[in-house]
Amino acid sequence: MSVAGINVLVEETRALAAEKAGVRKTLLSVRGVSTYYGSVAALRGVDLDVTEGEIVTLIGANGAGKSTLMMTIFGAPQAREGTITYDGREITRLPTHEIARLAIAQSPEGRRVFPRMSVHENLQMGAALHNGQYFAQDLERVCALFPRLKERLTQRAGTMSGGEQQMLAIARALMSRPRLLLLDEPSLGLAPLVVKGIFDAVRDLNRRDGMTIFLVEQNAYHALKLAHRGYVLVNGRITMSGTGRALLADPAIKAAYLEGGHGAPVEA
Amino acid sequence: MAAATRGAVGLPGILKDAAFYALGTFALCVPVVAFRTDAGPTGGLELTPRWGLVLALCAAIFLARLAQRLILMRRDARRALTPARSQATEAVGATPNAGQRVSMLALWLFIGIALTLPVVAALASGSLGEGRYWIDLGILILTYVMLGWGLNIVVGLAGLLDLGYVAFYAVGAYSYALLSTTFGLSFWVCLPLAGLFAALWGMLLGFPVLRLRGDYLAIVTLAFGEIIRLVLINWVDVTGGGAGISSIPRATFFGIPFTAGEDGFAARFGLTFDSMHRVVFLYYLILALALITNVVTLRLRRLPIGRAWEALREDEIACRSLGINTTTTKLTAFALGAAFGGFAGSFFAVRQGFISPESFNFLESAIILAIVVLGGMGSQVGVAIAAVAMVGGPEMLRNLGFLKAVFGQGFDPNEYRLLLFGLAMVAMMVWRPRGLISERTPSVALGERRAISGAHVSEGHG
Numbered sequence: 001m002s003v004a005g006i007n008v009l010v011e012e013t014r015a016l017a018a019e020k021a022g023v024r025k026t027l028l029s030v031r032g033v034s035t036y037y038g039s040v041a042a043l044r045g046v047d048l049d050v051t052e053g054e055i056v057t058l059i060g061a062n063g064a065g066k067s068t069l070m071m072t073i074f075g076a077p078q079a080r081e082g083t084i085t086y087d088g089r090e091i092t093r094l095p096t097h098e099i100a101r102l103a104i105a106q107s108p109e110g111r112r113v114f115p116r117m118s119v120h121e122n123l124q125m126g127a128a129l130h131n132g133q134y135f136a137q138d139l140e141r142v143c144a145l146f147p148r149l150k151e152r153l154t155q156r157a158g159t160m161s162g163g164e165q166q167m168l169a170i171a172r173a174l175m176s177r178p179r180l181l182l183l184d185e186p187s188l189g190l191a192p193l194v195v196k197g198i199f200d201a202v203r204d205l206n207r208r209d210g211m212t213i214f215l216v217e218q219n220a221y222h223a224l225k226l227a228h229r230g231y232v233l234v235n236g237r238i239t240m241s242g243t244g245r246a247l248l249a250d251p252a253i254k255a256a257y258l259e260g261g262h263g264a265p266v267e268a
Numbered sequence: 269m270a271a272a273t274r275g276a277v278g279l280p281g282i283l284k285d286a287a288f289y290a291l292g293t294f295a296l297c298v299p300v301v302a303f304r305t306d307a308g309p310t311g312g313l314e315l316t317p318r319w320g321l322v323l324a325l326c327a328a329i330f331l332a333r334l335a336q337r338l339i340l341m342r343r344d345a346r347r348a349l350t351p352a353r354s355q356a357t358e359a360v361g362a363t364p365n366a367g368q369r370v371s372m373l374a375l376w377l378f379i380g381i382a383l384t385l386p387v388v389a390a391l392a393s394g395s396l397g398e399g400r401y402w403i404d405l406g407i408l409i410l411t412y413v414m415l416g417w418g419l420n421i422v423v424g425l426a427g428l429l430d431l432g433y434v435a436f437y438a439v440g441a442y443s444y445a446l447l448s449t450t451f452g453l454s455f456w457v458c459l460p461l462a463g464l465f466a467a468l469w470g471m472l473l474g475f476p477v478l479r480l481r482g483d484y485l486a487i488v489t490l491a492f493g494e495i496i497r498l499v500l501i502n503w504v505d506v507t508g509g510g511a512g513i514s515s516i517p518r519a520t521f522f523g524i525p526f527t528a529g530e531d532g533f534a535a536r537f538g539l540t541f542d543s544m545h546r547v548v549f550l551y552y553l554i555l556a557l558a559l560i561t562n563v564v565t566l567r568l569r570r571l572p573i574g575r576a577w578e579a580l581r582e583d584e585i586a587c588r589s590l591g592i593n594t595t596t597t598k599l600t601a602f603a604l605g606a607a608f609g610g611f612a613g614s615f616f617a618v619r620q621g622f623i624s625p626e627s628f629n630f631l632e633s634a635i636i637l638a639i640v641v642l643g644g645m646g647s648q649v650g651v652a653i654a655a656v657a658m659v660g661g662p663e664m665l666r667n668l669g670f671l672k673a674v675f676g677q678g679f680d681p682n683e684y685r686l687l688l689f690g691l692a693m694v695a696m697m698v699w700r701p702r703g704l705i706s707e708r709t710p711s712v713a714l715g716e717r718r719a720i721s722g723a724h725v726s727e728g729h730g
């Protein structure tokens with residue numbers, strides 16, 4: 001049996017065990033959400049759930065509305081129809097900064113680090129929610145996760161490489177100690193090895209710290225392999241959902257998102 | 269070798285280029301400089317040709333361009349041959365770089381000169397009275413330093429382009445003028461009130477422009493400044509309209525007036541009366557106010573609110589998703605910047621003893637903004653240097669007698685102030701596009717954590 005096969009087995013057992021425990025509750029629930037830019041609909045009645053302790057992946061073509069969904073969860077733009085519930089509380093109409101205070105963090109599309117501030121200061125901004133209460137230990141934690149950052153604490157964020165900035169964006173999000181972490185295309189424009197590093201870090205966060213992760217990705221193969229469950233977004237609508245493995249095996253998905261691209265390995 | 273070849277090939281090209289510039293200057297000069305129009309004896313216009321001046325200007329441009337190209341060429345050649353010592357990215361490590369060292373040195377130099385100026389002026393020119401010109405100039409410059417530092421909070425730190433800053437200066441000045449002339453309140457009571465009023469106006473401006481950024485914000489703040497000025501002109505019952513408010517009470521030494529009488533300042537302190545005491549006092553007053561502005565800004569930069577301002581300047585969306593309330597962050601920046609403008613305004617009123625809307629026109633806003641931009645948005649020392657250059661520079665020109673010899677007797681450098689402005693701006697944008705001191709010192713340097721105040725201090729040994 002190949003190594004990949006064993007990995008799949010291990011993952012299945014883990015997912016089953018988690019399900020058997022049966023105590024997991026829905027952390028984020030999106031119901032019938034429609035979002036518009038002016039009069040143009042970007043999301044049309046999206047339903048989606050993220051259960052505590054899960055990695056959920058959302059895949060879709062360019063312009064499908066993935067980033068819009070992530071931003072809608074964060075309240076900018078706000079959903080015109082439908083409701084978003086987080087930890088039993090409706091957050092559809094909350095302003096962004098209050099949503100962030102509920103322990104949801106995001107690493108937005110395009111990283112958006114503070115370019116003229118040092119890496120250290122960027123991380124401090126991430127910890128602003130707790131007034132720096134846990135700063136020292138959290139700094140240690142993210143530096144262990146991304147050793148690159150540790151070497152570059154005094155460097156200006158804007159002068160770092162794309163991959164380093166991506167690590168910083170994730171690290172900054174982690175500094176707020178989120179229960180739910182939203183990642184928008186963390187692998188965008190990165191070398192395969194760096195992508196692997198980032199996905200490993202995501203897996204670690206989930207396995208070891210029990211963090212719930214909602215991942216938006218173009219890199220469908222890796223993302224679905226990593227995820228417990230996945231959704232497919234097409235033109236603002238969810239067209240498919242299922243376990244990561246089931247989606248990976250689906251011929252339609254294979255044809256649309258995997259074939260020939262995005263790092264799918266050539267398997268015999 | 270490369271340099272030599274390039275030099276040999278480049279020289280005719282450079283000459284041609286400089287000649288081209290001179291030609292351009294000539295073309296510009298023909299309609300602008302070449303003829304002077306005077307009202308002739310018959311009432312018609314008389315043209316006085318000034319070809320000599322045109323020629324001199326063209327020659328000056330030619331030589332300047334030639335020198336620039338030659339210097340740049342040699343520098344490029346040198347750079348091409350020697351490997352770059354510093355990388356494109358900033359070095360990792362907390363040792364201060366050259367820029368930061370220079371700005372530290374400049375800071376102490378600046379403070380030293382500022383503290384001793386009245387003494388030095390008095391010693392150098394014989395008596396306090398004779399040194400008055402320098403002390404007055406110092407007061408003027410320090411007023412702009414303070415205004416620059418105040419506006420720096422809004423523009424440099426929070427990144428909100430404000431073209432109507434002079435409105436808060438006006439609010440402060442009129443607050444003091446009205447409160448003291450109608451209610452007889454003393455300067456020391458009015459000063460905080462003026463700051464408070466200005467801060468309120470800052471918030472008032474802040475609310476409608478919360479969603480605006482960049483160009484749009486600039487236009488609205490510009491309009492706001494004009495509105496305040498127009499209100500001051502037209503609300504004659506309260507503000508005295510265009511005539512302004514005169515006989516505003518003068519500054520006192522914490523209640524002791526600077527008069528020659530029994531209970532005047534000089535008599536109380538056993539000095540002989542000198543009208544300069546008041547001027548020196550005003551000088552130290554504005555110095556103190558400016559330094560307070562500076563200290564407060566530097567402190568705040570290290571506190572969460574200061575960080576939030578800077579983060580806001582960098583990326584508003586990222587800011588919000590980190591849980592920062594951008595509304596209050598912006599409003600505090602506007603309010604605080606305005607408050608310092610208000611303090612400076614009430615100082616202006618107490619110094620002048622007379623204010624009118626004329627003193628608060630758009631040009632003032634432009635000068636203050638220019639000081640902030642030239643100083644290198646966000647750099648405190650840079651702002652101070654820029655204020656000295658922008659305010660002191662034209663004054664210095666006035667003293668240069670030889671300019672009169674070149675440009676004729678009627679030459680008044682002050683009329684060319686705006687031209688100098690433009691030149692300074694263009695020169696800056698060419699040579700130092702990010703301002704005089706573009707280094708942004710991280711508010712936290714690793715290794716000297718004790719200096720950090722606020723919540724991040726207690727831990728942070730990463």
Ligand SMILES: Nc1ncnc2c1ncn2[C@@H]1O[C@H](COP(=O)(O)OP(=O)(O)OP(=O)(O)O)[C@@H](O)[C@H]1O
Pocket residue numbers: 037042060061062063064065066067068069109218
């Ligand atoms: N600010 C905006 N104003 C108007 N239309 C927008 C805006 N942002 C996104 N859109 C539109 O909404 C649709 C969804 O965009 P979105 O950014 O969510 O796509 P995406 O799935 O994240 O794509 P990608 O994979 O390229 O990042 C697109 O058609 C886009 O043009």
Ligand SMILES: [Mg+2]
Pocket residue numbers: 066067068109184
């Ligand atoms: Mg996107």
